[in-house]
Amino acid sequence: MSNVDGLRQQYADDRHLRVRQEIHEQYSIPNVDFAAWVLERGGLVGQKRVLDVGSGSGSYYRVIQKHYPSIEYIATDFFYGVLARNEAQNYRVVCDAQQLPFADASVDVVMANHMLFHVQDIEQAIVEFKRVLNPDGVLLTATNSIQTMPEFQALFRRALLLLSTHVRPNSPYLLPPHEPFTLENGVRRLARHFFAVVRHDLPSALVFPEVDPVMAYLQSLRSIRESMLPPDITWDALMEAMYDQVNRVITLQGELVINKLSGVLIASDAGGFISDYCAHMQRS
Template sequence: MSQMRPPQSNREAVQLAYQTEDGLSLRQRIHEVYSFPQISFVEWVLSRIQWRGDEYVLDIGAGNGAYFEPIQSRIPQGTLIAGDLSMGMARCAALHPAAGHILNLDAERLPFPKHTFDVVLANHVLFHVTDVNRALSEIQRVLKPSGVLLASTNSQTNMPELDMLFKRVFGLLGVRPKTASLAEPQPHFHLEDAPRLAARHFFAVARYDLPSVLIFPEAQPLIDYVRSTRALRELLLPPSIAWEDFMNVFADQVQRLINHYGELVVSKLSGVIVASNMGGFCREYVQKLRLAQG
């Protein structure tokens, strides 16, 4: 039984969760294998904008480099700079065969002059930053006036079946479900409030949604998925519940459901925010607006 010390703050939890690529890579594989319909989320995100092929691109929170190869294929004459606040993730990204220039990068303090990049990506990362408005301000600063931000995130209602399962586990362990939640902390920049936050810094913002499901015909992949999020979730457990006790009851409930129904379906809702001041999807409108204003 693991005796890992629970993280004491959300920031510490994020740092612990991304010390290595193991948990992230496991979750990515589970999404690839068990999602329906089988759509590459990375390709879907990148196809929200048109690419010229010579863009100067910044990938913030690059993780293990899931976006590197698809980006490089779109910018044969361009340049990719990527980074992550986690040194472990930055080292992992540097080993990727399609890695560009890799930095240890803080989204709230970007080390670049203004108007540097054509495209900035911040995928499934802005809900982890301490000050999302500062991060968005920094992104707007380093983007060219015609540059575009792509920022993917999850809905507040992502994976509701998991939340129901967690509440059932709490009840079985003697904790009132209404007083406890194990949903991953997303205090800001979820799919519902991301457009409002981005609109403080960009003239035009669009939101694209991609609903899908995870279908588990066996219990172990879902158990592994939740176990891999320990660093992010253990902080949320009531003091009376140990992580291993929670996981034991959770695993039992998942197995019972699959034994009864033959599979367990978990609904997903993720999406991407596209934002710009005068480029991308709003370019033509901005040009017409300027002509109309003389």
């Protein structure tokens, strides 16, 4: 299965995404509404038109409807199945982030949350985001740190090294799926296109007292991660090794703690967090 085929299967509907969202809601400490947290830092007050690229089933739309009801919200996604679950009935567009069907300087805010690491040409997508933004528009790109969930990464690494003859300590098989666009390398990518970029972090943890929700979380990622496995490892063999490790940890320690580091990168040429500075420089 290719990566594109895996994504198509992953987002044929919102079933797998919902599994992870519900696990985050139930087992996260502290329990923070991540979408609301992102939008609070994005400064949506006073904005008129928001384009949500890779909107999925609409977790950000629900927050916007509640806290910013006057905003015109437009949802887009590459995959119709998951987009069909978005409640923004009159403003849904199936399209490619690398070729947006919107006019130049036509929106105030572009959101591209937890999706840029799936895009084939990330630089082209960022160029498109900037094209459709007003000159003082703002881009919000929530993503994960390369260091997020180190406990999962350690368990994956150990299982892969035990099961495969193709894996070496620096093997690409060990990279997490979000590696192409993280909180760390995303700053550099955005800074090539925007005058200013700011990073906000939200550390938290998943605390699992039992094995089943851990395995449900991992199984929900199958269509994304299976294509990244070495040729001599099956998904079922990997999950068997992961189950054994997770079960041992919980049996010995009473719980499995998975530390998380996610956040949002905000970029603009003259608006949002940088607007006061730009206004001051113009007066000087």
